Amino acid sequence: MSIGPPPGDLRRPFRAGAIHAIGAPTIGLFVALMGYGALTRGMGQEFAVMWWAVFTVWSMPALMTFSELAVSGAGLWAIFIAVLFSNLRNIPMVVTALPLVRAEPGIKWRDFVIAQLLSPTVWVHVLVQAPEMPKPPRRRFFTGFAVVIFAAALLGAWVGYTGIEAIPSAIGISILILTPLYLLLIMVSVRQLSGYLALGFGAVTVPWLMQWSVDWGLALGGIGAGTLGFILGGGYKRRGRS
Amino acid sequence: MTGAPAWMAPWLPVVAAFAAALLTRGAGIVLSGRVEPETPIFNWFACVGQALVGGLMVRAIFLPTSALAETPTLDRAIAIAVGFAVFFLSRQRLLFGTFAGVGTLAALVAIRGIG
Numbered sequence: 001m002s003i004g005p006p007p008g009d010l011r012r013p014f015r016a017g018a019i020h021a022i023g024a025p026t027i028g029l030f031v032a033l034m035g036y037g038a039l040t041r042g043m044g045q046e047f048a049v050m051w052w053a054v055f056t057v058w059s060m061p062a063l064m065t066f067s068e069l070a071v072s073g074a075g076l077w078a079i080f081i082a083v084l085f086s087n088l089r090n091i092p093m094v095v096t097a098l099p100l101v102r103a104e105p106g107i108k109w110r111d112f113v114i115a116q117l118l119s120p121t122v123w124v125h126v127l128v129q130a131p132e133m134p135k136p137p138r139r140r141f142f143t144g145f146a147v148v149i150f151a152a153a154l155l156g157a158w159v160g161y162t163g164i165e166a167i168p169s170a171i172g173i174s175i176l177i178l179t180p181l182y183l184l185l186i187m188v189s190v191r192q193l194s195g196y197l198a199l200g201f202g203a204v205t206v207p208w209l210m211q212w213s214v215d216w217g218l219a220l221g222g223i224g225a226g227t228l229g230f231i232l233g234g235g236y237k238r239r240g241r242s
Numbered sequence: 243m244t245g246a247p248a249w250m251a252p253w254l255p256v257v258a259a260f261a262a263a264l265l266t267r268g269a270g271i272v273l274s275g276r277v278e279p280e281t282p283i284f285n286w287f288a289c290v291g292q293a294l295v296g297g298l299m300v301r302a303i304f305l306p307t308s309a310l311a312e313t314p315t316l317d318r319a320i321a322i323a324v325g326f327a328v329f330f331l332s333r334q335r336l337l338f339g340t341f342a343g344v345g346t347l348a349a350l351v352a353i354r355g356i357g
Contacts, residue, residue, distance in 0.1 A: 024340050035308050049252045056260035061298065064307070070255040079255050083262035089298070090263070092291035094270025099279045107275045115267040120295045127288065131279075173356065174348035176310045177318065180299035181325045181343045185336055187296055188326075198289035199296040206297020207305050221297055226290030235285035 013137035017144030021152075025121050028179035029149050030156035035176055036063060037160025043071045047161050054157045058116065058150070061086040061218070088219050090115075092226070093123040100130040101138045110139065117146035119153075121179070124186045194233025201225035312356055313347065321347035 008016025033054060040050040045067055053070075057063055065086040069079045094115045101114060122145060130138050187199050202225035209217030230236065246254060277284050303310070303318055310318070325343025332338040 024337050028340075039308070046252055049256055052253075053256050053259060056256060057263045059263060062259065062263060066255065066259040070252075070259075074255075076254055076258040080258040080262045083259040084265060087263050087266040089291070089294040090266040091270045091273065092287040092294065094267055095274045095277055095287045096284060096291055098271065098274035099277055099284065107271055111271050111274070112267075115271050118267070120298075123291065124295070127291075170348055170351040170356070173309050173312060174321075174344055174351050176306070176308050177303060177321060177347050178340060178344050180302040181322060182336065182340045183295065183299050184322075185325065185329050185334075185339050187292060189334055190292070192285075192288075194285060194289050195292050198292040202293025202295075202297035203300040204297075206293065207301035210297075210301060211305070218294065218298070222290055222294035225293035225297065227286065229293060230286045230289040233289075235289055236282045 010133065010137045010141065013140035014144035016137075017141035017146075018148045019144075020141075021145045021148040024178070024182050025125070025145075025149055026152040028182050029119065029121060029153040030159075031175045032060060032179045033153040033156035034160030036060065036067075037157040037162075039160075040067050040071075041161045043067060045071050047158075050161060051154070051157055054154060057083065057087075058119065058153075059087055059090060061089070065214075085216070085219060086214070089120075089222060090118070092222075093118055093120070097123050097126045097142075100126055101142050103135045103139060110143075114139065114143060114146065117143070117150055119146070119149065120183055121149060122146045124183055128186060128190055192233070192235075194229050194235030196229070197233045198226045198229025201228050313351055314354075317347060317350040317354070320350065 008019055010016055036054070037050065041047075049070070050067070053063060053066055057066060062083045065082045066079060069082055074082075097118055098111055098114065102108075102111075122142065125145060126142055130142070133141065188196070190196075202222060205225045206218060206221035209221040211217070273287075277287065302308070303322060304315060321343045324346040325339045328342035329335065329339025
C-alpha cells in the first residue's frame with residue numbers, strides 16, 4: 001500500500017474502505033488496544049468497564065487518562081475535566097476531516113458517526129487520501145475504513161485483557177512501535193510546507209511540554225507548534241492545502 | 243464517590259468520560275460546519291492536528307509509558323531510522339517502512355534478550 005488514490009471499487013465505497021483498512025491500520029490499532037487491555041488488567045479495572053470505555057471514549061490519551069483516574073478513585077468532575085483536556089486533539093481532527101468527507105453542505109446526523117469513529121489513523125488517511133477521491137463516495141468509504149479499525153481495536157482490547165501472557169515478549173514489545181511509526185510515515189507524505197513544519201515543531205515541543213503537564217502540555221504544545229508551522233509555512237495564504 | 247447504587251459506581255466514570263469525549267467531538271462538528279477546505283482557517287486546524295498527533299507519536303516512541311520503555315532509546319531510534327529509510331527507498335510504501343521498523347526493533351530486542 002502506498003500513499004495515493006485508494007484502491008478498490010468506489011461504486012461500493014463502504015466495502016472498498018473496509019478492505020482498504022485491512023493491513024497496517026488495523027494491525028496498528030489492534031496492537032495499541034491490546035496494550036491498553038493488558039495495562040488495564042494490570043491496574044485491576046473491570047473488563048466490561050474497560051471495554052465500554054474504549055467503545056465510548058475511543059481515544060488513546062483519553063482512555064489512558066480515564067483508566068488512571070478511575071482506578072485511583074478520582075471524582076466524576078475530575079475525570080470529566082481530565083478526559084475533556086486529553087481529548088482536545090479531537091477538535092482539529094474533526095474540524096478538518098468532516099469538510100473533506102461531506103458531499104453536501106450542513107451538519108447531518110451522519111457527521112456524528114464519522115466524528116465518533118475518528119482516530120488519528122483514520123484522520124491521517126482522510127487528510128491524505130480524501131482529496132484524491134471524488135466527493136460522493138468519500139463518506140461511505142471512510143466510514144467503512146473507520147468501522148473496521150474500530151472493530152479491530154475492540155477485539156485487540158479484549159485479546160490484550162484476556163490473553164497477553166500468550167504473546168512472545170520480543171514481539172509484544174516491539175510491535176508497540178507500529179502505530180506511532182505508521183502514523184509518522186503517513187504524515188511525512190502530506191506534501192505541505194506548513195504541515196511539515198507543524199509536525200516538526202510538534203514532535204519537539206509536545207513531548208517536552210507534556211513532561212511538565214500532560215493535559216496543558218498537549219494543548220499548548222499542539223496549538224503553539226501548529227500555529228508556528230502555519231505562519232512560517234505560509235498556511236495563511238488562500239491557496240488550497242498549502 | 244456519589245450517592246448512587248453500588249452497581250452503578252464503576253459505570254459513572256465511564257459516563258463522565260463519554261460526556262467529555264462527546265463534547266470535544268460535538269465542538270468539532272459544530273466548528274466544521276463553518277470551515278471550508280482550502281481556506282486559511284482549515285489549514286490552521288490541520289497544522290494544529292499535525293502538531294498534536296505528531297507530538298503524541300514521538301512521545302509514544304521516545305518517552306513511552308508502555309512496555310516499550312524496557313527497550314533502549316538507541317534501539318528505538320535505529321528502528322525508526324530503518325523504517326523511514328525503507329519507506330523512502332521503496333517509493334513511500336507504508337507497509338514496507340512500517341514492518342521494517344518493527345522487524346528491526348524485534349531483532350534488537352531478541353539480540354539483547356529483553357523481556
